[in-house]
Amino acid sequence: MDWTTSINTILKEEQIMSDIPAPFRVLVEKEISDHVRSWRFMILVGLILLTTSGSVYTILSVIRDNPAELSAESTYLYLSLFTSSINNLPPFITLIGFLGPLVGIALGFDAVNSERNNGTISRILSQPIPRDYFINSKFVGALIVVFALVFALGFLVLGIGILFIGILPAFEEFVRILMFLIFTCIYIAFWLNLGITSSIVFRQASTSALSALAIWLFFTVFYGMIVRMGAQSFIPNEATANSLTLMFSRVSPDYLFNELTTVLLTPSIRSLGALSFEQVSGTLPSTLPLGQSMLLVWPDITALIAGTLICFGISYALFMRQEIRA
Amino acid sequence: MIAIKDLVKDYDNTRAVDHLNLTIGKGEIFGLLGPNGAGKTTIILTLLGLSEPTSGSVTVNDRNATSEPIKVKKITGYLPDDVGFSENSTGLQSLVYTAMLNGIPREKAIESARELLEIVGLQDAADQKTKTYSKGMTQRLGLADVLIKEPQIMILDEPTIGIDPRGIHDFLGLIRKLSKEKGMTVLLSSHLLHQVQKICDRVGILVGGKLLAEGNVHDLADKLFGARETSFTVVADPVTDELVHKLQEVPSVSEVKKNGTGIIVTGSKVAAPLISQTVVQSGAKLFRISGKEYGLDDIYQHYFEGGANHV
Numbered sequence: 001m002d003w004t005t006s007i008n009t010i011l012k013e014e015q016i017m018s019d020i021p022a023p024f025r026v027l028v029e030k031e032i033s034d035h036v037r038s039w040r041f042m043i044l045v046g047l048i049l050l051t052t053s054g055s056v057y058t059i060l061s062v063i064r065d066n067p068a069e070l071s072a073e074s075t076y077l078y079l080s081l082f083t084s085s086i087n088n089l090p091p092f093i094t095l096i097g098f099l100g101p102l103v104g105i106a107l108g109f110d111a112v113n114s115e116r117n118n119g120t121i122s123r124i125l126s127q128p129i130p131r132d133y134f135i136n137s138k139f140v141g142a143l144i145v146v147f148a149l150v151f152a153l154g155f156l157v158l159g160i161g162i163l164f165i166g167i168l169p170a171f172e173e174f175v176r177i178l179m180f181l182i183f184t185c186i187y188i189a190f191w192l193n194l195g196i197t198s199s200i201v202f203r204q205a206s207t208s209a210l211s212a213l214a215i216w217l218f219f220t221v222f223y224g225m226i227v228r229m230g231a232q233s234f235i236p237n238e239a240t241a242n243s244l245t246l247m248f249s250r251v252s253p254d255y256l257f258n259e260l261t262t263v264l265l266t267p268s269i270r271s272l273g274a275l276s277f278e279q280v281s282g283t284l285p286s287t288l289p290l291g292q293s294m295l296l297v298w299p300d301i302t303a304l305i306a307g308t309l310i311c312f313g314i315s316y317a318l319f320m321r322q323e324i325r326a
Numbered sequence: 327m328i329a330i331k332d333l334v335k336d337y338d339n340t341r342a343v344d345h346l347n348l349t350i351g352k353g354e355i356f357g358l359l360g361p362n363g364a365g366k367t368t369i370i371l372t373l374l375g376l377s378e379p380t381s382g383s384v385t386v387n388d389r390n391a392t393s394e395p396i397k398v399k400k401i402t403g404y405l406p407d408d409v410g411f412s413e414n415s416t417g418l419q420s421l422v423y424t425a426m427l428n429g430i431p432r433e434k435a436i437e438s439a440r441e442l443l444e445i446v447g448l449q450d451a452a453d454q455k456t457k458t459y460s461k462g463m464t465q466r467l468g469l470a471d472v473l474i475k476e477p478q479i480m481i482l483d484e485p486t487i488g489i490d491p492r493g494i495h496d497f498l499g500l501i502r503k504l505s506k507e508k509g510m511t512v513l514l515s516s517h518l519l520h521q522v523q524k525i526c527d528r529v530g531i532l533v534g535g536k537l538l539a540e541g542n543v544h545d546l547a548d549k550l551f552g553a554r555e556t557s558f559t560v561v562a563d564p565v566t567d568e569l570v571h572k573l574q575e576v577p578s579v580s581e582v583k584k585n586g587t588g589i590i591v592t593g594s595k596v597a598a599p600l601i602s603q604t605v606v607q608s609g610a611k612l613f614r615i616s617g618k619e620y621g622l623d624d625i626y627q628h629y630f631e632g633g634a635n636h637v
Contacts, residue, residue, distance in 0.1 A: 021426040021432065118413065119406060122371075122376070127399060128397075128400040128427075128429075129396070323377060324371060324377065
C-alpha cells in the first residue's frame with residue numbers, strides 16, 4: 001500500500017516535471033524554428049537541391065542506359081552516385097564540400113550579433129538560465145538543422161537511386177554513405193562554429209559574414225596554392241616537397257574533408273600518399289573493406305572533429321567573457 | 327529587497343561605478359537618475375548577475391547576484407533600454423517564449439500572455455509580428471514580457487525612451503498601478519526627471535558612478551535648497567517705491583526687485599507671512615504671493631552645474 005502510493009506520487013511528480021518546459025529545450029526549439037522559417041534557409045536548400053539534382057540525375061541516367069561508361073572497377077553503384085563526375089558536372093561530394101561551408105557560415109554568421117542588435121540578448125539572458133545556454137543553443141539548434149538537411153538530402157539521393165536502378169544498396173555501401181553524411185555534418189559544424197565565432201567578434205552581420213567567407217575562400221582556393229608553391233620553391237628534393245605539401249595541406253579543413261570523403265566513398269583507394277613499386281607489387285586490384293578505409297582516414301577524422309571543437313571552444317570562451325551591454 | 331554594498335566596476339581604464347551603496351526596500355519604487363554614461367545600466371546589469379563587479383557585493387532578496395544569478399533572475403524582471411523582440415514572432419509568441427524559459431507550461435503561458443496583452447493594451451496586436459510594432463508598442467510588450475514571469479522585482483532601464491508624451495504618462499501610470507497592486511519592488515532608471523518624479527517613492531542621483539544624493543524628491547530639495555534663499559513673486563496693486571522700501575526692511579529679506587506689476591522678493595522661507603503682512607499694512611491690495619517650489623529639475627541642475635565639483 002505504502003509503496004504504491006509513493007510510486008503514484010513519484011509518477012505524478014514526473015508528470016508535473018514533464019509539463020514544465022526545460023529552458024534549454026525551449027531555446028533550441030526556438031533556434032530551429034527561426035532557422036527553418038527563414039528565407040535564408042529556404043534559399044540555401046533550393047541552391048543545394050538544384051545543383052545536386054543535376055549531378056545525380058546525369059549519373060542515374062548513365063547507370064540506366066549505359067553503365068559501361070562508369071569506371072569499370074567501380075562495383076559500388078551507389079557510391080558512384082556520390083562520387084562520379086560525368087559531362088564535367090561536379091560530383092555530389094564536391095558540391096557538398098563546396099556548399100556545406102556556405103550552409104554552416106550562413107546559419108552562424110549572425111547568431112549572436114543580430115540578437116545583440118535587435119536588443120533581444122539582454123532580455124533572454126535576464127531570464128533564469130545559465131549564460132552558456134544561449135551560445136550552446138545557438139550551436140545545437142543550427143547543428144540539428146544541418147543534420148536534418150544533410151541526412152534528408154543523402155537519403156533522398158539513395159531513395160531516388162533505388163527507384164531508378166532497382167537494386168538495393170549493399171550493406172557496406174549503406175554504412176559508407178552513412179559515415180559520409182555524418183562527417184559532412186561535422187565538416188559543416190566546423191564552418192558553423194567559425195560563423196558563430198565571427199558573429200561574436202564582429203558587431204555588424206555583414207562584416208561577420210564577409211570575414212567568415214574570407215577564411216573559407218582562403219582555405220579552399222589559396223591555401224593549397226600557397227603550400228605547394230612554398231614547398232616547391234624552398235625544398236629542392238621533390239619527394240620531401242611532396243610529403244611536406246601533404247602535411248601542410250592537411251591543416252585546411254577543406255582538404256581534410258575532401259580526403260576523408262573521397263576515401264570513404266571510393267573503396268579502391270588504398271593509400272593517401274605515394275606507394276613504391278615494391279609496396280604495390282603483388283597486390284590484387286581489390287577494394288578495401290570499410291574498417292580499413294576508416295583506418296586510412298582516422299587522422300583526418302580526428303583532426304576534423306578537433307577543429308570543430310576548438311572552434312566551438314573559442315566561440316564559447318569569447319561569448320562568456322564578453323560584456324552584455326552594447 | 328535590493329542591497330548594493332560598496333560596489334565598484336571598472337571598464338578598462340574608466341571607473342563606471344565608484345563605491346556605491348544603496349538599499350531598496352520591498353514594494354518601493356526607486357528612481358535611479360543620472361545623465362547618460364553615469365553608470366545606471368552597469369548597476370542594473372550587475373544586479374542581474376550579467377556583469378561582474380570589480381569589488382563590492384550586490385544582493386537581491388538576500389541572494390548574491392554574482393554567485394547565484396539564476397535565483398535572482400527567477401524573481402526579477404528586466405526591461406532593457408533597447409528592448410527588442412524576435413522579428414518574425416508575434417507579440418503573443420514572444421511572451422509565450424519568455425514564459426516557457428521561466429518554466430511555465432505552454433497552455434498556462436498562452437493564457438497569461440493574453441491577459442497581460444490586455445493589461446498593456448496590445449490585445450488587438452497580439453497576433454501581429456513584432457517588427458510591425460511601434461516603439462511605444464514594443465515598450466508595452468516589453469512590460470508584459472517582464473510581468474509574465476510574475477516577478478517580485480521589476481528593473482526598468484530607461485522605460486520611457488522613445489515614447490510620445492501621452493504614451494509616457496499612460497506607461498508610467500501602468501507601472502505604478504501594477505507595482506502598488508502586487509507589492510512589486512521597482513527600480514527604474516532614467517535621465518528624464520519629470521517623468522520619474524511623478525511615480526517614484528524615492529530617487530537617487532547618480533553622476534560619474536557615484537550616488538550624490540538619495541531620498542524622496544521633497545527631502546532632496548530641502549536638503550539642497552532648504553538653507554538657501556527662496557524667491558517669492560508678489561503681485562500687488564499699487565506697487566509704490568515706499569512699499570519696496572518697506573519690504574526691504576523686513577527681517578530675513580535680502581533683495582527686492584520691482585518687476586512690472588509684481589515684485590520679486592528674495593529671502594528665506596520663513597519670510598512669507600511677514601511679506602504679506604507688510605504689503606497689506608502698506609495699504610496695497612495683495613493678489614498673489616508664491617514661493618518657488620524646487621523640483622527635480624532644479625536638483626538636477628544643481629548637481630550638473632556643480633557636477634565637476636562633486637565628482
